[in-house]
Amino acid sequence: MGAILDGNRLVLGTCYYPEHWPKEIWREDLERMLAAGIEVIRIAEFAWSKVEPTEGNFTYSFFDEFLDLAEEAGMKVIFCTPTATPPAWLTEKYPEVLNADINGILYRHGARRHYNYNSPVYQELSARITEKFASHYASRPCIIGWQIDNEVNCEMNVFYSESDSKAFRVFLKEKYGTLDALNEAWGTAFWNQTYTDWEEIHVPRKTYSDSTNPHEVLDYTRFISNSARNFVKMQSDIIRKYLKPDDFITTNGLFGNLDNHQMVKESLDFMTYDSYPNFAYCLGAYDDKPGNMKDRKWSRNLAEVRSLSPVFGIMEQQSGANGWNTRMEAPTPRPGQMTLWTMQSVAHGADYVSYFRWRTCTMGTEIYWHGILDYSSRDNRRIAEVKDIHAKFQGMKEMAGSIYEAKVGIVKDYDNVWDAQLDVWHGRVEEASQKALFKALQLSHTPFDFVYLNDASNAEDLKKYQVLFYPHATIMTKEREAVLRAYVEAGGTLVIGCRSGYKNMSGRCVMDKLPGLLSDLTGTDIPEYSFIAPDAGKVTVKWDDTEFEASVFADLLEPVGDGKQEAAYTSDYYAGSGALISNAVGKGKAYYYGSAFNAESARVFLEKLNVINPYGDIVKAPEGCEIAVRAKGEDKFLFVLNYDKNPVQIELCKKGTDLYTGKEVSGQMELAGYQVLVVKL
Numbered sequence: 150m151g152a153i154l155d156g157n158r159l160v161l162g163t164c165y166y167p168e169h170w171p172k173e174i175w176r177e178d179l180e181r182m183l184a185a186g187i188e189v190i191r192i193a194e195f196a197w198s199k200v201e202p203t204e205g206n207f208t209y210s211f212f213d214e215f216l217d218l219a220e221e222a223g224m225k226v227i228f229c230t231p232t233a234t235p236p237a238w239l240t241e242k243y244p245e246v247l248n249a250d251i252n253g254i255l256y257r258h259g260a261r262r263h264y265n266y267n268s269p270v271y272q273e274l275s276a277r278i279t280e281k282f283a284s285h286y287a288s289r290p291c292i293i294g295w296q297i298d299n300e301v302n303c304e305m306n307v308f309y310s311e312s313d314s315k316a317f318r319v320f321l322k323e324k325y326g327t328l329d330a331l332n333e334a335w336g337t338a339f340w341n342q343t344y345t346d347w348e349e350i351h352v353p354r355k356t357y358s359d360s361t362n363p364h365e366v367l368d369y370t371r372f373i374s375n376s377a378r379n380f381v382k383m384q385s386d387i388i389r390k391y392l393k394p395d396d397f398i399t400t401n402g403l404f405g406n407l408d409n410h411q412m413v414k415e416s417l418d419f420m421t422y423d424s425y426p427n428f429a430y431c432l433g434a435y436d437d438k439p440g441n442m443k444d445r446k447w448s449r450n451l452a453e454v455r456s457l458s459p460v461f462g463i464m465e466q467q468s469g470a471n472g473w474n475t476r477m478e479a480p481t482p483r484p485g486q487m488t489l490w491t492m493q494s495v496a497h498g499a500d501y502v503s504y505f506r507w508r509t510c511t512m513g514t515e516i517y518w519h520g521i522l523d524y525s526s527r528d529n530r531r532i533a534e535v536k537d538i539h540a541k542f543q544g545m546k547e548m549a550g551s552i553y554e555a556k557v558g559i560v561k562d563y564d565n566v567w568d569a570q571l572d573v574w575h576g577r578v579e580e581a582s583q584k585a586l587f588k589a590l591q592l593s594h595t596p597f598d599f600v601y602l603n604d605a606s607n608a609e610d611l612k613k614y615q616v617l618f619y620p621h622a623t624i625m626t627k628e629r630e631a632v633l634r635a636y637v638e639a640g641g642t643l644v645i646g647c648r649s650g651y652k653n654m655s656g657r658c659v660m661d662k663l664p665g666l667l668s669d670l671t672g673t674d675i676p677e678y679s680f681i682a683p684d685a686g687k688v689t690v691k692w693d694d695t696e697f698e699a700s701v702f703a704d705l706l707e708p709v710g711d712g713k714q715e716a717a718y719t720s721d722y723y724a725g726s727g728a729l730i731s732n733a734v735g736k737g738k739a740y741y742y743g744s745a746f747n748a749e750s751a752r753v754f755l756e757k758l759n760v761i762n763p764y765g766d767i768v769k770a771p772e773g774c775e776i777a778v779r780a781k782g783e784d785k786f787l788f789v790l791n792y793d794k795n796p797v798q799i800e801l802c803k804k805g806t807d808l809y810t811g812k813e814v815s816g817q818m819e820l821a822g823y824q825v826l827v828v829k830l
């Protein structure tokens with residue numbers, strides 16, 4: 150896809166801000182970048198005023214001059230639309246474009262992302278600046294692609310302006326048609342919330358103890374997602390009219406209250422991600438408890454990106470100490486860490502890695518955000534590391550376009566993600582399981598994918614996975630149940646966790662026996678359930694000879710139909726009740742587990758279901774290393790990433806080619822602190 154994901158090589162880039170620096174240093178900057186192996190820059194995402202300094206007056210010379218230089222130097226450019234930072238003249242004249250907090254207080258000029266997506270004025274002026282940017286610059290030979298806005302829904306992903314209430318009503322009228330249908334879906338009979346006129350409906354407002362109707366908030370979250378997606382699509386449709394044939398449209402993410410999958414599908418060619426693993430080392434936030442995943446946790450986010458675009462780009466990869474919110478409290482990457490984090494991104498499918506940022510900012514809110522170069526821009530260790538990464542990329546070319554391999558999937562869907570963030574107690578179950586599964590999978594060297602489900606999903610999308618975990622499918626629909634059933638019938642293994650199937654799409658609880666629509670598929674009935682009380686002590690489960698601890702919640706299970714009790718609780722009044730039921734359906738099996746996962750129970754499932762450590766006969770490495778494999782045709786590319794600052798011993802049980810050196814390797818070897826081994830098998 151375009152010049153950065155062409156399937157032939159791995160490409161380096163950086164984020165550059167011509168508007169931050171005197172023109173006299175532009176040329177030297179570009180030449181130094183190219184000499185370091187950086188061949189792409191991203192520019193202009195916050196530079197609206199450089200093109201429209203006052204309303205309706207457009208001047209293109211600033212970026213024309215810069216792009217002339219870029220073309221002369223041979224630098225490729227990702228150009229951005231500047232809508233993340235409206236100019237002062239705009240918000241001053243049209244305050245209705247501003248976002249507001251839940252009390253209706255407007256967010257003023259001075260930061261960024263302070264606009265709302267639904268203001269007709271902002272939509273019009275954003276469409277116009279996008280049209281001006283695209284029509285003027287898109288034909289430039291140095292431009293290879295476009296980034297829309299910057300980090301859609303970052304920093305601010307709730308919107309409470311007047312325009313939002315108006316647009317929310319339109320969204321709800323389209324969705325429900327009548328107020329009767331809306332009242333029913335939102336359960337407004339409760340606490341006399343019945344609406345008799347559409348004008349009575351607003352985006353959530355301040356209420357006593359912030360207890361807004363949960364069904365309204367769920368729809369409101371869907372509405373935010375739609376608003377953001379429509380804003381991106383509006384820009385993407387404009388840019389496409391001017392796009393050169395090989396050029397691409399992307400945006401950088403990933404942020405909440407946004408159906409990123411639908412956004413990519415309708416507006417983008419692929420997703421890019423901003424990866425800042427050094428936040429794991431922030432003073433205050435740092436947690437050195439054994440088993441803490443620290444910077445390795447970013448592999449979870451990279452798995453999310455892969456679910457959007459199996460081959461993707463990193464638009465911003467951390468290259469220096471972090472800035473404004475923690476004022477350099479996330480320290481400068483230690484020698485080797487930039488390479489480690491770059492390879493972490495590549496291991497998951499990034500064929501393009503662009504560092505944030507070329508030079509350290511000397512002003513403004515990000516005054517302390519360090520880039521590759523420090524304030525003086527003298528040559529330093531980090532630019533030397535970039536050069537070294539570029540050299541390493543030369544040996545890794547043939548893996549471009551290859552896809553991360555996984556036999557385990559974690560199923561998610563936006564309705565449940567959004568319902569869990571609002572239904573705070575359920576979030577506890579969901580969060581515990583998500584963390585535990587990730588940890589158990591990572592530490593046991595078991596690669597996994599995230600798989601997003603919606604009512605249009607097809608069992609074909611799921612069949613490549615031997616095992617799927619759908620930890621807490623609270624909201625369930627007949628359509629989704631049918632997809633899961635077809636997956637199991639075809640031979641798949643599905644594991645569902647506690648509190649599943651008890652809500653409908655409005656987030657209202659169903660009156661069926663639990664787990665509702667999942668009862669038949671899992672052969673399970675849940676006559677009783679409870680949070681595990683703090684005084685309950687250790688609640689244990691026994692599966693064959695293996696005993697492990699239940700977490701957070703206990704559904705007490707009974708088999709129905711052909712369901713078979715596999716495990717029982719062994720403590721407290723739960724003792725003897727079913728904790729795990731299996732149900733053979735077609736060629737596969739569905740499991741219902743009555744609790745949330747912890748790292749121990751998740752590991753037991755991986756072992757029992759025979760999916761743990763699939764590369765165990767190829768490589769042996771300590772838990773502190775991540776194992777990933779990208780595959781293209783018959784070729785397999787193995788990554789062993791050492792996140793520890795100390796050396797570790799590993800064993801490669803098969804001969805392969807070390808892609809850094811081109812030499813054949815096998816047997817026992819030592820990986821230095823932060824070292825990554827990249828081997829073609």
Ligand code: GAL
Pocket residue numbers: 299300303423465472473505515518
């Ligand atoms: C990103 C953002 C950049 C910059 C960076 C460092 O989230 O896209 O503009 O702010 O973080 O804070």
